[in-house]
Amino acid sequence: MGTVTALRPKEENRYPGIAEAPRFSCALGGAYMATLATFGAVPILHSGAGCGMSQNFGQNFAAGLNGAGPQGNTSTPCSCLVEEHAVFGGEDKLRALIQSTTELVRGDLFAVVSGCVPALIGDDVGAVVKEFREKVPILHVNTAGFVGNSYKGYEQYLDAVIDQLLTPQTVVRKRVNLLGVVPYQHIFWKGNLQVLKDLLAAVGVEANMIFTEPDGLEALRRIPSAELNLVFSPWSGVPAARKLKEKFGTPFAVIPSVPVGPKDTSQFLQFLARRLQLRRSRVEAYIAKEEARTYRFAEYMADIAMMALPNAYTAVVADTGTAIGLTRYGSNELGWLPEIVIVTDDPPEESREEIVRSLTEGLESAVKPEVHFEIDAHKIRLLLREHTVQLVLASSLEKYLAVDELDAMQLSVAFPAYDRLIVDRTYAGYRGGLALMEDIAYKYGGPL
């Protein structure tokens, strides 16, 4: 069975926050990324001058070498606070910045994201933003780097949207929102969302991806019209789903991960058919067609899979959702042996037991993974060294140690991934498992 191992005796771990290379940025980073992922939204950072630009390496490039897009990085309006603002306050600077941004930058929605400096000097950012509410659609994400990590920032963004933008709407049958896919932190976020949307469309369900929808503001406003909110993570997006239920009465369902490969994808569709009372025959026909094609195509990769990694002992080092999706696919479809899973996104304590269950139950493999929750790259390295594995599905921080210290193959599938470009690549859905094998075999490349 899976175990949660305490890494060190308690007294040595007095400051678990101190870590080497934790795999996320700050809450400002997360809220900023969510804004960039909302097409047509313009972020306005009320922060030091480096807070935006540093996310370019720490978030955008980290998510598969992505550029920050037209409103990101050095294009992002920022109040660039310095000492004199710390002394006299930054509100005037922010007021001027919002004014000029709304004049100059094309956008449908402006999102003021406030960081550490205004929080520490006590700027009343909310009051300044309020002055503009009549003139333009504008949000204030009241955050700071020290209140939490990028995942927290994602929640705070959604929270601001719900509180400041959304109004009750007529519920449209068979319309759902996709929550829990965190832009940039989940490096396959764009592809994941699109695959889910297309999958749902095939069975007659209209999905609102929220992020990367062509009209971002409209996508946000439509959120309350959904019949159901689908959360693709045991914890990310759950607070938003709860709040939407409270405020608009929208029920929600938590799916532990974006489904990878045919088995989990079919199961997900069957669940949805029950939950949304879809026409059974239509869903089953779609499943049959997709499975037939996927498994026929699996024959094309089967030889190399047997050659490169037959029954491989695997280590997975990733965020919760990616870890669950890949562990299940490897174990239940490819015949891999999940030896160790290290969850790196620091999920809240109360969801950890369930995450361990998702990672250890319902696996065909006789080997069940040892599960750890760890954010510290150094400790992750030490943990991995205790295991003999042949494949490491991890971040690119593990790129060299997997090969040099573990004698294993490595593929970057989680944040940060600085060694591959991910535009709309994804391992989600029917085709996703095959895509994973394509990427792994690229690393293997022979011998035959």
Place this chain on the structure above:
Amino acid sequence: MTIDLKANTCPNREQRAGAINAYYGKATDLVREVRAGSLVNQEREFQQSSGCVLNFYLTTRVVTIRDAVMIVHAPVGCSSTSLLYREVYRRIPPSEGRPTDFDLHWLTTNIDEKDVVYGGADKLRHAIKEAQARYNPEAIFILASCTSGIIGEDIEGVVAEVQAEVEATLVPVHCEGIRSRIIQTAYDAFWHGVLKYLVRKPVKKQPDLVNIASMLSYTWQDRQEITRLLNRIGLRPNFIPEFATVEQLRIMGEAAVTAPICPTYTDYLSKGLEQEFGVPYFMYPSPVGIDHTDEWLRTIARFTGKEREVEELIREERATWVPKMDAIRADFARLRPDGKKVEILGSLGQGRLLTQVPYFEEIGVSSPAAIIQDFDNLVLDEVEQIIDQAGDFDVLVNTFQAAELSHITRSYDPDVALTCPFQGSAYKREKGATRIHALRGDARRWSAQAGYKGAIAYGNFLLQSLKNKAFQKTMLAKTPDTYQDWWYEQTDPLHYIKKEA
């Protein structure tokens, strides 16, 4: 100016050298006003994220010091840039001379809400001990942040107290993001810590050792080229700080000379090494372009008694490279049907202004204007020399202000616009655009810019950008602009400057 190593940190560039980062006008006027001290920095009513004293220049550099640990005393976001540290730099193949002992480390103290109220000194203490226990480093750099600054963390106090308990030398670096508008303050703050805590009194001089503070924006190939050239006249480069060992920082006082690649990056270090340890330095030129590489080598040779050897080296190298440069110049001359010179607009650091304008002369292109990240009084004579050679030109001083860059690029409409690789959509142009530089992790030959090889490689690189504009043109046509039309219709890139600030 004397450097006061008893102080916790350096003065800001604003105070030390009258630095500004908002100006648009003629180069001659800029120099005159800065010399007179009559230019005050101005606030912008529209501003874009552009990097701070901590990020991203400093962290990406400090983290490369091989047997040191960097502790960023900040909330978790401030160090996220450093995530790329280990694997990106490790891609440089050892066959290209990359050291194999290459296990880079950094820690964040992850300042949280509790620490903001009660202080994070305990955490910092713990982090220092943890770094010592985990990695057994030679030095631990402790980088301050906006948050540690505003909540008044006593980093010096912690260092003084913990130093006795750890073997590594502790080096605090006061790079609080809010302390200065000028990113270059970061370099001075870093060098201050290095000079104060690491460089040791030389026991004996090493007459063949040349300190070279190398910029991350010059590439691995540049480093190889410089090594090749110096080795040929019996000298050894001491490249600092990137990929150096702590020992290499400690022995800087033993070197024969400190030579620039970027003069204003090295300035504080050069002056400090001279003042404290008698190591001479020079600021100009840098080894970019054939003529300037000649001069750079000659200047080093004067400090090391290699005058005879260097002339032989230059003769041989020129025989190899000048014909190649002639071919590049001929290619550029053929490019415009109207017989005019190809126009290249570059956005660059202050140091690069001194290298790029003459280099453009060398390859036979012209530059309608220069965009400089910031400007101070450290290299005024040198800039005047450039103006004398190339004639007066327009200057826009701004630190990564994308809207202003789009404006000036569109109004000057050059044949090629050189952009920093991270400037959003600035590459979208009707004509050519290419990146201005690569970063150190890029070990490919075509990215070289320094020395003789680099002069040729970069010339060819620029030529390539004029041969197909499909990508830039397509992206321009198919994607919307970020700014409203009126922005381009008015004439002032500094439209949003607050005149009275």
